[in-house]
Amino acid sequence: MAANDPPSPPEEQCPQLSTTVSSPVVDEEIPGRPEPREEAGPQPVFTSPKWKxxxxxxxxxxxxxxxxxxxxxxxxxxxxxxxxxxxxxxxxSTVRPEHHKVFTRLLEDPVVKKFLAWDKMLRVSDKYLLSMVIAYFSRAGLFSWQYRPIHFFLALYLANDMEEDNQAPKQDIFYFLYGKSYAQRPMFHKLRFQFIRSMRWRIWVSREECEEIQAYNPELWVWARDRTNLT
Structure with missing residues (x-):
């Protein structure tokens, strides 16, 4: 962090999550999946479409x-x-079983899990917004093993962009990831634009599709994140 950056966020905040293009958010090996091919230069978060x-x-x-x-x-x-x-x-629906598996795998990531626990009032992560994350994964054109936690947060931010009238709560995503620092936000927005392009601008998700996504595995614990049940 540069010397002129604001002080670190409160203790309950998650450690910062890198969104640099040259290095995916999570670099650990995924069991059973091949390592990416060695190429000259940095490895981008978004690769070329699968058909290429x-x-x-x-x-x-x-x-x-x-x-x-x-x-x-x-x-x-x-x-x-x-x-x-x-x-x-x-x-x-273009959502396939592997997209549900990717989503379930990312739910076990420590950063994602801590974020969902942090958003107790479901301001940015209720069940319909999380359903849209799966829908976006199905449209982005990446292989299942290429998805990282940064893709989860990009998709969730975009879902809030599309569905929420009050745009202020989605700033909670930035606050959780980066605290009061604004240094990483331009890179996040650049990756968000790349994510939208990878979906060929198909960013509208119907309520019917969200409910179909939830019905695939109705016992998944995140589908209990219903705002109507909050007291």
Missing amino acids: RDLSSDSEDDLAELLEPDPEPVWSVETLCGLRMTLKRRRV
Whole structure:
């Protein structure tokens, strides 16, 4: 920290979380996943889309995830009058089991776990905002093993951007991660823009999709984070 930075945040605050592009937030090895290929220069948080990768250098798990076809469109009968039938195209979720697994894995990260415990009033992390995090993971185009805690916070910040009328509470994310220092915020916003681009600007998530995401594993403990249950 530079000499002119403000004093450190209160004791209950989490240690600072690095968001530099040259180094992912969490550098520990993920069991069962291949190490990233060595390349010249720093390793970015966001890599090129999966369809541009060299298939010959990926593991079998990655290839299975890469080559899995997109869901087929589903049609349902909307009206039926005599021999005339009106069909309606139903929305098909792009969220797959691996995206739920990524989310569940990140919930066990010490920084993420401490943040969720810190946000006791669910100002920025109720069940619908957390559902949007999974939806964004499904659209970002990264392999499952590439997701780090920084992606969780980027997605959660973006969810608050989209859904909350009061934009002040989302500043709690900055306060928790960086305290009163503003030095890291420009980098966070740069990564947020890259995250939006990786989703091809598809940042709106319907309530129906959020509820479908929650229904995949209804016993997951974060789905109890319901603001209507707060006294």
